[in-house]
């Protein structure tokens with residue numbers, strides 16, 4: 001008995017047929033390409049690679065494109081003497097370069113705060129907090145400042161800060177440490193380089209030729225945020241979808257399913273929104289949409305959320321599967337909004353979420369997620385169709 005087991009393991013190793021081997025290979029091949037920010041070259045290279053994997057499994061792939069506006073910081077900083085302090089342009093900021101004296105405004109940038117100092121033609125420095133970024137920027141502009149620096153009020157970089165509107169002033173967010181290097185009256189050069197551009201996003205839809213009215217849709221986003229390799233968020237979910245396609249390939253499941261890799265999720269669920277909008281009839285016919293996002297790191301045990309009946313079905317089919325209350329911003333949301341029953345698989349927020357450290361995902365965890373999804377898919381498809389109940 002033991003010998004047989006050993007032989008099976010050896011055989012698997014020799015033939016490379018360990019269930020996780022494909023996932024492992026794909027993980028390393030795609031991670032090599034770098035962060036898959038929507039609209040980037042790496043994002044496109046990853047898509048070409050993944051399309052090839054679906055096709056090798058006998059699926060047809062089709063691309064569906066969409067576009068949306070995005071504000072990009074092309075590299076902004078402030079120079080003080082010989083030092084260059086890194087910073088992030090707040091979304092909506094004007095671009096520009098200003099060399100002028102720094103004025104440390106006491107407070108957070110209310111009109112009263114600006115009333116106590118003279119910032120005309122200068123670079124105003126205020127603390128983050130209490131009032132929205134846009135108000136600080138408008139007050140600074142009203143007081144005649146030529147630029148604004150917002151110093152973080154918590155540790156770390158001031159990432160993802162947004163004015164929520166266009167303000168005709170260069171506005172840079174900096175860390176607390178950078179803030180302490182700014183001195184009253186000292187000349188600084190504020191450089192804000194930004195671009196308001198149009199991103200072209202591309203979803204990949206994989207299916208067996210002839211399948212036009214799928215009952216199940218398995219999806220996950222393949223884009224990632226800037227500066228993060230996105231191993232867990234969300235190459236893990238992407239490869240879960242690909243592995244589902246692999247394991248469904250020569251089974252009846254393939255004839256009843258679509259497999260979709262969404263783009264533009266990190267910029268606001270653009271890919272899934274566009275898919276739902278462009279495929280209304282198909283989406284209306286689905287019995288379930290399964291979304292996979294962050295399933296490769298065990299921050300928490302595997303959990304599902306979403307439609308109550310689906311969650312119950314999934315938990316009956318999988319001992320130990322956890323559930324969580326509805327929520328979580330990911331690609332199931334536009335489907336839920338369209339009335340499709342959705343099931344969202346994830347393993348919680350890991351410490352490297354949206355960080356440069358999001359470099360590893362565990363093939364075994366991805367594979368275990370696929371196991372749970374396959375058991376759930378079986379349960380969904382063997383239940384009586386909604387119309388017949």
Ligand code: BES
Pocket residue numbers: 233234265266267268269293294328329330346347348349
């Ligand atoms: N992967 C995350 C969502 C997520 C969080 C999944 C926790 C599982 C556990 C996703 O890529 C993301 O970052 N979403 C954004 C919202 C989106 C609309 C930009 C978020 O949650 O802030």
Ligand code: ZN
Pocket residue numbers: 221233234265293294330
């Ligand atoms: Zn994600």
